[in-house]
Amino acid sequence: MAYSGPFQPGDRVQLTDPKRRHLTITLQPDAKLSTHKGIINHNDIIGADEGTIVKSEQGTEYLCFRHLLVDHILSMPRGAAVIYPKDSAQILTEGDIFPGARVLEAGAGSGALTISLLRAVGDTGQVISYEIRPDHLEYAEKNVDQYFGTRPPNWDPRLGDLRATTLDDLDGQPVDRVLLDMLEPWECLTVAKQLLVPGGVLMAYVATVPQLMNVMEGIREQQCFTEPRAWESLVREWRVEGLATRPEHRMNAHTAFLIWARRLADGVTPPRPQRRARK
Numbered sequence: 039m040a041y042s043g044p045f046q047p048g049d050r051v052q053l054t055d056p057k058r059r060h061l062t063i064t065l066q067p068d069a070k071l072s073t074h075k076g077i078i079n080h081n082d083i084i085g086a087d088e089g090t091i092v093k094s095e096q097g098t099e100y101l102c103f104r105h106l107l108v109d110h111i112l113s114m115p116r117g118a119a120v121i122y123p124k125d126s127a128q129i130l131t132e133g134d135i136f137p138g139a140r141v142l143e144a145g146a147g148s149g150a151l152t153i154s155l156l157r158a159v160g161d162t163g164q165v166i167s168y169e170i171r172p173d174h175l176e177y178a179e180k181n182v183d184q185y186f187g188t189r190p191p192n193w194d195p196r197l198g199d200l201r202a203t204t205l206d207d208l209d210g211q212p213v214d215r216v217l218l219d220m221l222e223p224w225e226c227l228t229v230a231k232q233l234l235v236p237g238g239v240l241m242a243y244v245a246t247v248p249q250l251m252n253v254m255e256g257i258r259e260q261q262c263f264t265e266p267r268a269w270e271s272l273v274r275e276w277r278v279e280g281l282a283t284r285p286e287h288r289m290n291a292h293t294a295f296l297i298w299a300r301r302l303a304d305g306v307t308p309p310r311p312q313r314r315a316r317k
């Protein structure tokens with residue numbers, strides 16, 4: 039898959055019309071796209087630089103860019119709710135997903151987080167994705183394969199229940215990171231403890247306050263993690279137009295809470311968090 043350079047056959051290209059409506063095509067030599075503004079010839083796009091304008095037979099202009107990761111994630115078919123880009127960005131940075139990391143995630147769902155993880159760990163890393171539902175795993179596999187144009191060799195999708203996973207299933211090698219996105223992640227904390235390397239990062243993603251409380255308490259009860267942190271990210275776009283400059287009326291506010299903790303060395307109990315004495 040090409041990320042830059044002139045358009046090539048096989049590229050997924052987003053066409054934007056003057057009303058900012060999008061059409062997405064996969065370029066094929068001699069193929070034609072029928073629109074209500076007339077036909078667009080793929081050959082007019084192949085070989086051109088990104089940001090070019092192509093005209094339909096009726097003269098409507100379409101701006102052409104390759105599909106970005108966010109475009110793919112927001113438009114791909116899904117069986118389960120996806121982790122939105124504002125949150126996967128937090129997971130990549132706060133979860134310290136480094137090139138070469140071995141990452142375990144569950145559930146794979148629609149594969150949205152998986153795609154970001156695979157890009158971040160690179161060719162020398164590995165992503166192992168557990169998914170309990172065959173229909174959801176199918177969505178994840180299709181979405182990941184379509185994004186990369188092939189099955190990434192560093193991806194290991196598995197149909198199964200993370201709760202039943204042991205170190206033997208991972209060739210006896212603990213992983214660097216464990217990421218949980220499911221309804222009841224507290225049921226996977228004992229397994230996370232067994233599969234995570236000392237110093238490794240555990241992150242969970244949950245939508246509601248009761249889930250947040252259960253995961254925080256569950257992490258504390260394991261007695262092998264640092265005191266967990268919890269937060270959420272709110273993103274507000276701004277309209278910048280002279281004296282009318284102001285925040286947009288609508289925003290993507292709550293999606294889910296993020297929870298973070300690090301695995302302690304074996305045999306170490308978590309230091310008690312010290313609260314400042316009241317004056």
Ligand SMILES: C[S@@+](CC[C@H](N)C(=O)[O-])C[C@H]1O[C@@H](n2cnc3c(N)ncnc32)[C@H](O)[C@@H]1O
Nearest residue numbers: 118121145147148149150151169170199200220
């Ligand atoms: C919200 S979706 C995950 C979405 C995914 N992170 C994404 O960005 O596309 C949660 C998934 O977890 C799966 N799941 C729930 N419990 C599981 C378990 N114990 N082991 C593996 N998968 C599980 C569900 O079937 C569901 O597909």
